[in-house]
Amino acid sequence: MAEGKLCNRKTVDTKEYLNALLADKSGKQYYKEMEELDVDTDKLQATLKASLKSRLRTWLEICAHCGMCADSCFLYLANNRDPKQVPSYKIQSTLGEIVKRKGKVDNKFMRMVMDTAWSKCTCCNRCASFCPFGIDMGIMFGYLRGLCFSQGFVPWELKIGTGMHRIFQAQMDVTSEDWVDTCEWMAEEYEDDWPDLAIPVDKENADIMYTLNAREPKHYPDDIAETAVLFHLAGENWTVPSEGWDQTNLAMFAGDWGACKIQVESVYKAMNRLKPKRMVGTECGHAHRSTVIEGPYWAGIKDGKTPVESIHYVEWVAEALRTGKLKIDPSKKIKEPVTYQDSCNYIRNGGLKNISREIMSYIAEDFREMTPNREHNFCCGGGGGFNGIGRYRAQRNAGLQIKRQQILDTGAKLVISPCHNCWDAIRDMEEIFKDGIRWSFLKPLLINMVEVPEHLKPEGEL
Amino acid sequence: MYEFLTGPAAIAAFGIFFIGLIVRVIIYIRGLHWQMDRVTYTVNVSYGIKGAIRSVIAWILPFGSVGWRSKPGITLLFFIFHFGLLFTPLFLQAHNFLLKERWGFSLWTISDPTADLLTIITLVAAVFLVLRRIALAEVRILTTAYDYILLGITVAPFLTGLLAFHQVWDYHFWLMVHIISGEIMLICIPFTKLSHVVLFFCSRIQLGMDFGIKRGGMKGKGFAW
Ligand code: HEM
Ligand code: HEM
Ligand code: SF4
Ligand code: SF4
Ligand code: SF4
Numbered sequence: 001m002a003e004g005k006l007c008n009r010k011t012v013d014t015k016e017y018l019n020a021l022l023a024d025k026s027g028k029q030y031y032k033e034m035e036e037l038d039v040d041t042d043k044l045q046a047t048l049k050a051s052l053k054s055r056l057r058t059w060l061e062i063c064a065h066c067g068m069c070a071d072s073c074f075l076y077l078a079n080n081r082d083p084k085q086v087p088s089y090k091i092q093s094t095l096g097e098i099v100k101r102k103g104k105v106d107n108k109f110m111r112m113v114m115d116t117a118w119s120k121c122t123c124c125n126r127c128a129s130f131c132p133f134g135i136d137m138g139i140m141f142g143y144l145r146g147l148c149f150s151q152g153f154v155p156w157e158l159k160i161g162t163g164m165h166r167i168f169q170a171q172m173d174v175t176s177e178d179w180v181d182t183c184e185w186m187a188e189e190y191e192d193d194w195p196d197l198a199i200p201v202d203k204e205n206a207d208i209m210y211t212l213n214a215r216e217p218k219h220y221p222d223d224i225a226e227t228a229v230l231f232h233l234a235g236e237n238w239t240v241p242s243e244g245w246d247q248t249n250l251a252m253f254a255g256d257w258g259a260c261k262i263q264v265e266s267v268y269k270a271m272n273r274l275k276p277k278r279m280v281g282t283e284c285g286h287a288h289r290s291t292v293i294e295g296p297y298w299a300g301i302k303d304g305k306t307p308v309e310s311i312h313y314v315e316w317v318a319e320a321l322r323t324g325k326l327k328i329d330p331s332k333k334i335k336e337p338v339t340y341q342d343s344c345n346y347i348r349n350g351g352l353k354n355i356s357r358e359i360m361s362y363i364a365e366d367f368r369e370m371t372p373n374r375e376h377n378f379c380c381g382g383g384g385g386f387n388g389i390g391r392y393r394a395q396r397n398a399g400l401q402i403k404r405q406q407i408l409d410t411g412a413k414l415v416i417s418p419c420h421n422c423w424d425a426i427r428d429m430e431e432i433f434k435d436g437i438r439w440s441f442l443k444p445l446l447i448n449m450v451e452v453p454e455h456l457k458p459e460g461e462l
Numbered sequence: 463m464y465e466f467l468t469g470p471a472a473i474a475a476f477g478i479f480f481i482g483l484i485v486r487v488i489i490y491i492r493g494l495h496w497q498m499d500r501v502t503y504t505v506n507v508s509y510g511i512k513g514a515i516r517s518v519i520a521w522i523l524p525f526g527s528v529g530w531r532s533k534p535g536i537t538l539l540f541f542i543f544h545f546g547l548l549f550t551p552l553f554l555q556a557h558n559f560l561l562k563e564r565w566g567f568s569l570w571t572i573s574d575p576t577a578d579l580l581t582i583i584t585l586v587a588a589v590f591l592v593l594r595r596i597a598l599a600e601v602r603i604l605t606t607a608y609d610y611i612l613l614g615i616t617v618a619p620f621l622t623g624l625l626a627f628h629q630v631w632d633y634h635f636w637l638m639v640h641i642i643s644g645e646i647m648l649i650c651i652p653f654t655k656l657s658h659v660v661l662f663f664c665s666r667i668q669l670g671m672d673f674g675i676k677r678g679g680m681k682g683k684g685f686a687w
Contacts, residue, residue, distance in 0.1 A: 051498060054491075055499055055665075055668055058665055062661050062665065064655065067604055076600075089603050129529065136669060294500055302496075304501075304675065347678075348677075350677065350678045351678020351685075352682075355682075375685055
């Protein structure tokens, strides 16, 4: 059965393979090979038999074909109500067909399935809350992505992402040494302004173990320093693990369940090793979704919970502001109209809608809700890996329009977007549409707003 | 003929209907898998129950969910159609008369003119469901002959029952056709998308548990369907 050198059914477990993929600029060769990749129909059939259980089968069967889910999907709305973007149609014409044909599908069909699974659905799960039967396309497309991945039909960037997780236990090629160095560097860099600032690595029995997104050490190291400053100001006893520090999981977007397990287990191992009271994750939405919400299942933990209690960054912020560990200087509250991007991953699928509002009540004077909001909010337009796939850039850009309109309708020019993915999507949106919108994580805003206790101020600044 | 259709054939039809639906529910529950579905069905049970109840209640009440409220037209149509579908045959005098005669029990009944009206309303609702399927592009693309056939099978007993009741042309003929169409419908339910009669509840309970246990149900009040 024909397989390519780069595009194949194998997982990326060696640096050689990973480097070969990286060397293939924009995946030119990779996608070319994909056109020749045979579908292993026996394997597909066996996978269906083993994993397509009653929930998914029932959803495929009982769908009333009523179309109530149509305009719940931002991609349907953003593409002039193209009937081919109706969630039910998207899944029936892909997964539904594969099941109907008992896995006997060809290469061309699988490429269509791949394009649908990654460019017509961000797995935001919004449609699930508008279907009378509760048919959740986000879950079904997640499953379909797994099928595609096992057959080698996965976008190039995501294949690379899974390799990163498998090899580095991080979504980027950041080694444990790189990471620890970055922590030391940042602590030194910020020490002058924040006396006694430290980023304790591998401290046992701390109150908080912090985990984050590999892009922070790689591209935005200041984010780590900001985290440290805020923990420092709040007087937290915290640490970061030298290994098992990346909370994110591109393998979840890619449908590589094996890599998902490897990644979350690296974090759980750190929890078991350092025995913190709690884990606090960074602001990233999918990181929380993968490590805290879905991860225990990949790791086979029977109560569905992480080894130690794990919370999202917004939960920590709300708690710190509520209990007064962090105090906002009233004169520095955000005065201009400001809105908040509810991330699918920790709001719709994580229940943190009210926590987010609580934070806004402490820091903003003119908070404007988007419509719709909370668990019914639209996806930013870049979720599920959409932001990072070059092949679907045009489709991603088209999809941004819905969020853009939502933001413009609030009249606010500042969008608080804790989720990294949403943050990227809004940044790209501004680049394309130039509406004068600004976007921010919580950390930099908080640093400018909190009161600094006298004893933590740098000498001479009195 | 009448004796056969209301005797052994009716028993067979109801048997297939009830046993079929029970089997569907059993298969559904047995096919759930905590790790593959990523929901701890048997741990954190109280959150699961809470989520399940919220999910079912919101969607079984007219305008009970954000989804229903966002589309008043189809919501009204849907509830009228299903009300007629469930209420009319259950409480029809003729059906209960037969029940009493054959099985020795009967339910509370509605008057014949009421039944007539409900039947007509159900049929009109079905016509609107068809028109909706033809008119709206987002529904058209999902629709195949299968949907029309099942809608036809669903409303056939209503049409034929009405014709028999009003003795249009040949009472006996329509009565036979009515009974046959009713039995066909009962038999089709467990084997087609009409199995949603029970799987609606399975699916809503499952998703309710998913959100109740894993996706945020332990934080705050739960999902505002
Ligand atoms: C074993 C199957 C069935 C039997 C033996 C049966 C028998 C009857 C009988 C004897 C009548 C009365 C006709 C008259 O007035 O003389 C009737 C009417 C009716 N049946 Fe059935 N039926 C069956 C199944 C069904 C089913 C499955 C449905 C719908 C879901 C249904 C819906 C109706 C309706 C709506 C009417 C009355 C229409 C009206 O009053 O305008 N029947 N049926
Ligand atoms: C408690 C029982 C039932 C529940 C909760 C239920 C629920 C639903 C739901 C949620 C839909 C899809 C939504 C929509 O079309 O707007 C639907 C559609 C439908 N149901 Fe039911 N249903 C029930 C019983 C029945 C029964 C007994 C029948 C008749 C056999 C039936 C026949 C249909 C048909 C034909 C449709 C498709 C309508 C269309 O073509 O648009 N349902 N039902
Ligand atoms: S999960 Fe989101 S993107 Fe995917 S079909 Fe549903 S609404 Fe659309
Ligand atoms: S709303 Fe649900 S039942 Fe209706 S077409 Fe969409 S997925 Fe199917
Ligand atoms: S990037 Fe943010 S809004 Fe978009 S799918 Fe992910 S969590 Fe949702």
